[in-house]
Amino acid sequence: QVQLVESGGGVVQPGRSLRLSCEASGFTFSTAGLNWVRQAPGKGLEWVAVISYDATQKFYADSVKGRFTISRDNSKNTLSLQMNSLRAEDTAMYFCARDNPYCINNNCYFPGAIDVWGQGTMVTVSS
Amino acid sequence: SYDLTQPPSVSVSPGQTASITCSGDKLGDKYVCWYQQKPGQSPVLVIFQDIKRPSGIPERFSGSNSGNSATLTISGTQAMDEADYYCQAWDNSTAIFGTGTTVTVL
Numbered sequence: 001q002v003q004l005v006e007s008g009g010g011v012v013q014p015g016r017s018l019r020l021s022c023e024a025s026g027f028t029f030s031t032a033g034l035n036w037v038r039q040a041p042g043k044g045l046e047w048v049a050v051i052s053y054d055a056t057q058k059f060y061a062d063s064v065k066g067r068f069t070i071s072r073d074n075s076k077n078t079l080s081l082q083m084n085s086l087r088a089e090d091t092a093m094y095f096c097a098r099d100n101p102y103c104i105n106n107n108c109y110f111p112g113a114i115d116v117w118g119q120g121t122m123v124t125v126s127s
Numbered sequence: 128s129y130d131l132t133q134p135p136s137v138s139v140s141p142g143q144t145a146s147i148t149c150s151g152d153k154l155g156d157k158y159v160c161w162y163q164q165k166p167g168q169s170p171v172l173v174i175f176q177d178i179k180r181p182s183g184i185p186e187r188f189s190g191s192n193s194g195n196s197a198t199l200t201i202s203g204t205q206a207m208d209e210a211d212y213y214c215q216a217w218d219n220s221t222a223i224f225g226t227g228t229t230v231t232v233l
Contacts, residue, residue, distance in 0.1 A: 012151055033152065037170075044211075044213065044225075044227040045162070045164075045215075045224040046192045046224065047215075047221070047222035047223070047224060050222065052153060057220075059220040059221060061221060062128070066178050069200075083171070086151070092175050095170075100175070102176055103176075111220070111222070112158075112175070112176075113175035113176070113219060114162070114172065114222070115171040115175070115181060116172075117168065117171070119169055120169060
């Protein structure tokens, strides 16, 4: 079955870096766009970034632009999120999630629906 | 920045209809998705492209979108539908999530 498994979360001091990974299985990884979405404790969902299937398109939320970098390795079915200059407000559960393009009359548009989500990995930024 | 506003909570009796609104400027010009999230679990896509249901999602879930608002309707609400619901749309290649609505089945 389609599965996304995140790893790499933990406790980190403000200003430091952390790298999250997401291992995918059960679908053709190299043809799917992928997102990172986060959720602070007790709060709503916040989108972080999305990357196209071939990594030619990458988009970021303003709150992380210039600090976070999304990347992928299609040979290893792995998505990554490099997080630098971490702040207390980055504390959240981070979900890896697959993009499913909107298709109309055989034309498909990226990004689309976020149709499969991992279980998440917790990141805590604290001194 | 673009905002999507939802009511914080909706209460419904079992078997009745629950409607959750999502408001945003010219939202009808965008595609809307809806996600269900139960406590301690990851979100699940229940509606995409305004009105479509992914496989495995019960027919009691339906969506609409026009003007400045989208609506998720749960017909014949069941106790298992008690959850947080989020709308979502893309604006200039940025995903925007709504503020979230807690549905309580009384």
